[in-house]
Amino acid sequence: xxxxxxxxxxxxxxxxxxxxxxxxxxxxxxxxxxxxxxxxxxxxxxxxxxxxxxxxxxxxxxxxxxxxxxxxxxxxxxxxxxxxxxxxxxxxxxxxxxxxxxxxxxxxxxxxxxxxxxxxxxxxxxxxxxxxxxxxxxxxxxxxxxxxxxxxxxxxxxxxxxxxxxxxxxxxxxxxxxxxxxxxxxxxxxxxxxxxxxxxxxxxxxxxxxxxxxxxxxxxxxxxxxxxxxxxxxxxxxxxxxxxxxxxxxxxxxxxxxxxxxxxxxxxxxxxxxxxxxxxxxxxxxxxxxxxxxxxxxxxxxxxxxxxxxxxxxxxxxxxxxxxxxxxxxxxxxxxxxxxxxxxxxxxxxxxxxxxxxxxxxxxxxxxxxxxxxxxxxxxxxxxxxxxxxxxxxxxxxxxxxxxxxxxxxxxxxxxxxxxxxxxxxxxxxxxxxxxxxxxxxxxxxxxxxxxxxxxxxxxxxxxxxxxxxxxxxxxxxxxxxxxxxxxxxxxxxxxxxxxxxxxxxxxxxxxxxxxxxxxxxxxxxxxxxxxxxxxxxxxxxxxxxxxxxxxxxxxxxxxxxxxxxxxxxxxxxxxxxxxxxxxxxxxxxxxxxxxx
RNA sequence: GCACCCGUAGCUCAGCUGGAUAGAGCGUUGCCCUCCGAAGGCAAAGGUCGCAGGUUCGACUCCUGCCGGGUGCGCCA
Numbered sequence: 001x002x003x004x005x006x007x008x009x010x011x012x013x014x015x016x017x018x019x020x021x022x023x024x025x026x027x028x029x030x031x032x033x034x035x036x037x038x039x040x041x042x043x044x045x046x047x048x049x050x051x052x053x054x055x056x057x058x059x060x061x062x063x064x065x066x067x068x069x070x071x072x073x074x075x076x077x078x079x080x081x082x083x084x085x086x087x088x089x090x091x092x093x094x095x096x097x098x099x100x101x102x103x104x105x106x107x108x109x110x111x112x113x114x115x116x117x118x119x120x121x122x123x124x125x126x127x128x129x130x131x132x133x134x135x136x137x138x139x140x141x142x143x144x145x146x147x148x149x150x151x152x153x154x155x156x157x158x159x160x161x162x163x164x165x166x167x168x169x170x171x172x173x174x175x176x177x178x179x180x181x182x183x184x185x186x187x188x189x190x191x192x193x194x195x196x197x198x199x200x201x202x203x204x205x206x207x208x209x210x211x212x213x214x215x216x217x218x219x220x221x222x223x224x225x226x227x228x229x230x231x232x233x234x235x236x237x238x239x240x241x242x243x244x245x246x247x248x249x250x251x252x253x254x255x256x257x258x259x260x261x262x263x264x265x266x267x268x269x270x271x272x273x274x275x276x277x278x279x280x281x282x283x284x285x286x287x288x289x290x291x292x293x294x295x296x297x298x299x300x301x302x303x304x305x306x307x308x309x310x311x312x313x314x315x316x317x318x319x320x321x322x323x324x325x326x327x328x329x330x331x332x333x334x335x336x337x338x339x340x341x342x343x344x345x346x347x348x349x350x351x352x353x354x355x356x357x358x359x360x361x362x363x364x365x366x367x368x369x370x371x372x373x374x375x376x377x378x379x380x381x382x383x384x385x386x387x388x389x390x391x392x393x394x395x396x397x398x399x400x401x402x403x404x405x406x407x408x409x410x411x412x413x414x415x416x417x418x419x420x421x422x423x424x425x426x427x428x429x430x431x432x433x434x435x436x437x438x439x440x441x442x443x444x445x446x447x448x449x450x451x452x453x454x455x456x457x458x459x460x461x462x463x464x465x466x467x468x469x470x471x472x473x474x475x476x477x478x479x480x481x482x483x484x485x486x487x488x489x490x491x492x493x494x495x496x497x498x499x500x501x502x503x504x505x506x507x508x509x510x511x512x513x514x515x516x517x518x519x520x521x522x523x524x525x526x527x528x529x530x531x532x533x534x535x536x537x538x539x540x541x542x543x544x545x546x547x548x549x550x551x552x553x554x555x556x557x558x559x560x561x562x563x564x565x566x567x568x569x570x571x572x573x574x575x576x577x578x579x580x581x582x583x584x585x586x587x588x589x590x591x592x593x594x595x596x597x
Numbered sequence: 598g599c600a601c602c603c604g605u606a607g608c609u610c611a612g613c614u615g616g617a618u619a620g621a622g623c624g625u626u627g628c629c630c631u632c633c634g635a636a637g638g639c640a641a642a643g644g645u646c647g648c649a650g651g652u653u654c655g656a657c658u659c660c661u662g663c664c665g666g667g668u669g670c671g672c673c674a
Binding site: 034036037038039040043047049052055056061062085086087088089091131133168171172173174291305307318321322323324325326327329331332333335357358359360361362363364380381383396398399439440441443444445447460461463464466467470471474475477478479515518519522523525526528530531534535537538541544545547548549550551552554557558559560596 | 599600601602603609610611612613614615616617618619620621622629630632633634635636637638639653654655667668669670671672673674
């Protein structure tokens with residue numbers, strides 16, 4: 001039940017009628033007509049810009065088209081009033097029954113209300129993908145929550161969602177991790193290792209891994225060649241750290257369907273890197289060439305030589321990108337190209353990558369590689385590929401500035417002062433972390449104040465929304481004293497006479513509930529879960545407001561001891577409100593409690 | 598140097614893909630509990646939407662150029 005789509009459909013049908021009758025040009029291509037709730041309630045329930053957007057293609061004056069449409073709309077039994085306003089808006093007031101049907105729909109459809117019909121299109125969303133070289137810290141948190149909520153949102157909107165985590169378990173960094181683990185292993189055997197050398201991982205979290213290696217192998221590893229030691233240490237460390245990352249994510253209720261190993265690209269008898277390079281070569285996108293020395297490149301590793309390049313400039317990238325290092329091994333980028341090649345082979349309709357702001361410079365080459373492999377074009381501006389077998393969107397989460405009571409918490413990996421994700425969740429709780437991470441546009445920077453998010457009222461929208469849900473629940477508890485049969489699921493509530501909901505505050509609440517499906521569709525299409533968080537805040541505000549009007553004016557109270565039928569109707573409204581809050585919070589991954597602690 | 602993001606009320610930010618008189622929270626000022634949960638509500642004050650052009654019926658929104666702030670740049674991962 002989507003009132004907006006319903007009315008849009010009516011208007012589209014009426015425009016076809018007008019074409020058939022010759023009032024509009026028969027060959028007129030109908031543009032997208034919007035129906036929306038006007039800001040000013042005096043402008044009716046809904047407004048459409050149909051006459052204005054049609055004016056140009058029809059080569060008619062907006063007011064003339066509006067006049068034609070007004071006559072047709074006025075004849076619609078569901079529309080009580082139509083007015084032409086401003087440059088050509090059509091302001092409509094619907095008969096109350098249309099709005100009342102929304103309540104019925106919410107109570108009937110339950111948690112399915114507002115969801116997509118299910119086109120069955122598949123979407124692969126990759127997020128977190130933190131290197132398995134240490135525990136999760138707060139910097140990973142935003143992308144993790146955002147990706148998870150976006151997955152929920154797309155799922156709710158009707159997509160078939162696969163959530164994926166790319167494990168960087170190949171390359172020099174994890175080799176260093178392996179060497180670091182072996183140091184801890186020797187330490188656990190009683191050696192004095194002293195200061196951890198520059199370039200290795202000094203974190204305490206590798207000590208248990210060293211100890212576990214002792215338990216598994218005793219002193220036997222010391223007899224093996226260094227490379228073999230390193231490999232064993234590396235594999236043990238990756239496995240242990242990945243477990244830790246999974247459990248860190250679990251504290252935030254975040255899960256992935258697929259953990260994709262970088263190393264698996266080139267093991268098990270296949271070489272996706274070679275295959276992807278071959279695919280690019282077939283399109284003439286591989287060349288030998290030299291790269292300019294980058295600005296500010298100060299270390300001594302630079303070597304000017306001819307090498308294998310991906311011609312990403314052909315799609316608008318700043319420079320061509322190297323695929324092989326001077327030692328003959330693949331670059332990180334080559335692996336990532338292969339990973340996307342593999343993804344495309346798995347055949348999804350849409351792909352989404354969630355990136356941290358520290359990787360924005362990497363975005364163009366990924367888009368370009370994807371477009372080259374999927375056969376599309378690139379819009380660097382929109383950070384997406386267009387056309388081809390499938391399209392990729394890259395979404396960016398800006399940095400989180402961690403604060404405590406207004407003071408910036410400085411983080412440094414070297415000094416070991418980074419804030420562990422698990423500590424934050426332990427300190428402030430899962431719900432506030434999730435909600436606050438989503439209570440901001442993803443590509444705007446976010447201040448996260450550890451002191452403020454635990455406050456139970458001020459500056460803390462999550463409690464405000466949860467309180468609305470709990471309050472709705474408590475009304476039902478109270479009403480049972482007076483009307484024991486008016487339970488949430490009862491037919492008496494479900495079939496209440498909704499015509500009794502006539503107070504302006506109640507009607508506003510209903511109209512806002514009716515907006516939920518449109519909001520979900522818009523948020524999903526634009527990949528913006530934060531819209532949901534703001535909507536829920538707004539809805540809660542309306543609900544709290546209606547409650548308080550009952551404090552001042554007893555006849556507006558939800559429970560009317562003297563009037564059973566009005567009480568039943570209002571309970572239906574409350575049940576619907578509670579349902580939408582609950583559905584919305586579920587998408588955000590935040591609990592909808594029946595009682596505040 | 599180049600790319601991207603941000604610039605909206607004193608502060609922190611929304612603004613539903615171009616709609617009508619630009620909104621909310623905090624802060625400030627003044628109100629509302631013998632009453633369904635005051636963890637709440639109502640009201641007032643507060644604006645050259647960074648600046649200048651352009652596109653059109655119409656711009657906070659799209660385009661161009663400036664000015665400020667942030668992030669990034671590799672044969673690293």
